[in-house]
Amino acid sequence: MNRLFMLLMFGCTFFSAISQVLLKQSANRTYKHPIFEYLNWRVVVAYGIFFAVLLTNTYAYTQVEMKYGPVIDAFTYVFVLLLSVGVLKEKINRGKLVGNLIIIAGIVIYTLP
Template identity: 40%
Template sequence: MTGYVFLLVASVAVASVSQLLLKVSADRPHRGFWREYGNPWTLGAYGLLFCSTLLTVAAFRGLAFKNAPVIESLGYLFVLILSRVFFREKITRRKLAGNLLIVAGVLIFYI
């Protein structure tokens, strides 16, 4: 079971990195539709999102569906931390409170 939990956590981490790549692409100017959606950042992000989906499917082979929301909520924390590390975004009290409310809500629902 721990291997399946690891697969789901890895899936969430990969999806979080995918979101960061999409932000990098969105912050850059593009000269047309095809260059906007066909650039390496966007294609890489979509590729990682596909890999994340495959990891999630593999994880659900050994996990009950009721366990997934708890682990999936880690994605919000991963994005918050990765945005701080790579984009130097400030972690404000409001962002932190929002993330903690999301995780607390999922945990309460799970219990």
């Protein structure tokens, strides 16, 4: 049963990354009035996703050992990097690459028996 909830948490990290990309897309646009910087579909959907992820992760933590939560959540940074390259057409610089490699190395080291 724990693996199912761990998979659910892993899926939530992906949706969290999607919401961050939506917020970035919204921030890159100009609006006629400052209120529309906060009240547009991208921002509303992104915060809706954040809220759903929060509720889902809170429930999933009742079934998953606490030590696995931060490891699973760290994948958000990797997903954000991949989505920013694919969706936002951003370039991967050395700092982003090294940072994500350190995150992946930490995940691998932590999960070794």
